[in-house]
Amino acid sequence: MAVKIFFPTCCSAAESGLLIGCWIAEQRSAVVLATLHFPFIPGLVKRYLADLQQVTGLSLSVLGTWSHRKGEKEEQMESFLGDLGSIFTHQPWLRMARETASKFWDCGAGGSGDEAQEVVLVYYDQMKLMLSVLHPSDTLAKADPAELAAVFDTVARSRPLFALDKYDEGPVKLTHWQSDGMEASIIVELCKQASVPVCALLSFFLWLIASVCDTRVLSGRPLSFLWNKLATCEQLGRRRENLALISTADRSPDHALFMRKANTVVSLLLDMALGILLMSWLYRGNRIGQLADALIPAADHVALELQGLLQWLMGAPAGLKMNRTLDEVLGRFFMYHIHLWISYIRLMSPFIEVILWYIGLSACLGLSVALSILSDIIALLTFHIYCFYVYGARLYCMKMHGLSSLWRLFRGKKWNVLRQRVDSCSYDLDQLFLGTLLFTILLFLLPTTALYYLVFTLLRLLVVLVQGVIHLVVDLLSSLPLYALGLRLCRSYRLAAGVKFRTLEQQPGKPLRLLMQINPLPFSHVLQSYRLPSSRCYPKDSWGSLCKKLFIGELVYPWKQKRDKQD
Known part of the structure; x- marks a missing residue:
């Protein structure tokens, strides 16, 4: 079995010295992490590696020698490096040397009897491998x-080895991907320093809000009912959970928690930026007053159109012959609700502009909060349509259940409530006569009720469709992993789906030389892996069950109002 050597390309220009890395015995692989060059003391090198083993948990050792041949003076250095094999006893002992007239390196591995072994040399980018996270995928399953x-875990856990650059005073001098100096940013360091007091302030603020919300007045029946029904209250609760997630202090977070926090922070920043832009647009040019002036005529227009629709239904809609008495009763009943609604709008008209002005200020909390308020406003302005739908659905459902029960009576069946099944039953003549009479009455009244139910169900579904689009936009803003998508777009190697190998040289009698490159994670897998928990849970009913509920008159909602708790 060949010995695989993973060599970092950043060490190609290093001076002659020792190869520091880890030996993976199960795969017979050697992962070179750095080169240690002169001057050094073997005892201090062993002590330094022993200290790093306690910190990283890796079995760091001297794997072999590295010789950078530049002239005749290096011949003595090569002989000295060859003698170091007796001090650092590692099997197999690697010997790598750079030729001046070649772009590749000589490479060999000796066993206990100093016999040569077959070698496969794999070059890798240490910086990309250090910062990337390997995800399971189909391409990874094809490889080992x-x-x-x-290999990825070894390079990632060796971060303390890279904390020492060549300008630091220490027992060893190393060459690795950060040898030229630690990469840092003043803005990043200032953000790290400021994150501690900001998180403490957020924790205190959230504790204060939680204490207020847990009081008996706010947790009572009316307010708790509104908190569960209004989309604005639900979105504010969602925002509180996001702030609680960001303010949690974890000194050693895993990758999933870090990505979730980063995606949440970027999502909140974008949401608030869009909200501030919306707020600036609303308060520029007196657009609040224009919306208030247009809202009342729009509500009156909707009410007038509903009145015209009801008058059309009370006549002969589409040439259908309806039950005159029931049609007039239902039409006047719904017309009375429209008059009540018009009176309510007239009563609220002087306060509409003031209400919209204060609602516009809520856009500073984010665009999702403003859209949730818009959804609640639509729900309040179309509350009469919802009432019409509920009245029509209940009346229609009652008739459908009555017809189904009486149909079983004709067939000599009845519904067994205890066993939840249909059983046989014998009826006398009076029961059959009364059942026939009731079945006839309900059957001839069904078309009138079904027409009202159909019209108001279509109106309700139209309103629900508009609210559903708003909720989808809010869900997209709160659950889209923007940080992960930006990372995939700008630093594609950070999210790795696997690796690919490119052959650099394959000649008989020489080691096989490969270049390992990182395959970035596809965008679909990024969305699937790092998507934030959805603010709403979508219906699990199929289209068939939804149509069945509409046919029998059960109240249906395209989405559930209560969202699942996802920890």
């Missing part, structure tokens, strides 16, 4: 996932 995961 255990070996690749071990």
Whole structure:
């Protein structure tokens, strides 16, 4: 079995010295992490590696020697490096040397008897491998996932080895991807320093809000009912959970928690930025007053159109012959609700502009909060349509249940409530006569009720469709992993779906030389892996069950109002 050597390309220009890394015995692989060059003391090197083993948990050791041949003076250095194999006893002992006239390196591995072994040399970008996270995928399954995961884990856990650059005073001098200096940013460091007091302030603010919300006045029946029904209250509760997630202090977070926090922060910042833009647009040019002036005529227009629709239904709609008495009763009943609604709008008209002015200020909390308020406003302005739908659905459902029960009576069946099944039953003549009479009455009154139910169900579904589009936009703003998508777009190597190998040189008698490159995670997998918990849970009913509920007159909602708790 060949010995695989993973060599970082950043060490190609390093001076002669030792190869520091880890040996993976299960895959017979050597992962080179750095090169240690002169001057060094072997005892201090062993002590330094022993200290790093306690910090990283890796079995760091001297894997072999590295020789950068530049002239005749290096011949003595090569002989000295060859003697170091007796001090750092590692099997197999690697020997790598750079030729001046070639772009590749000589590479060999000796066993206990100093016999040469077959070598496969794999070059890798240490910075990309250090910062990337390997995700399971189909391309990874085709390769050896255990070996690749071990290589990625070894490079990731060796971060303390890269904390020492060549300008630091220490027992060793190393060459690795950060040898030229630690990469840092003043803005990033200032944000890290400021995050601690900000998180403490957020924790205190959230504790204060939780204490107020847990009081008996706010947790009572009317307010708790509104909190569960209004989309604005639900979105505010969602915002509170997001702030609680961000303010949690975890000194050693895992990758999933870090990505969730980062996606939440970016989503909140974008949401608030869009909300501030909306607020600036509303308060520029007196658009609040224009909306208030247009809202009352729009509500009156909707009420007038509903009155015209009811008058059409009370006549002969589409040439259908309806039950005159029932049609007039239902039409006047619904017309009375429209008059009540018009009176309510007239009563609220002087306060509409003031209400919209204060609602516009809520856009500073985010665009999702403003859209949730818009959804609640639509629900309040179309409350009479919802009432019409409920009245028509209940009346229609009652008739459908009555017809189904009387139909079973004709067939000599009845519904067994205890066993939840249909059983046989014998009826006398009076029961059959009364059942026939009631069945006839309900059957001839059904078309009139069904027409009203159909019209108001279509109106209700139209309103629900508009609210559903708003809720989808809010859900997209709150659950889209923007940070992960930006990372995939700008730093594609950070999210790895696997690796691919490109052959650099394959000649008989020489080691096989491969270049390992990172395959970025596809955008679909990024959305699937890092999507934030949805603010709403969508219906689990199929289209068939939904149509069945509409046919029998059960109240249906396109989405559930209560969302699932996802910890």
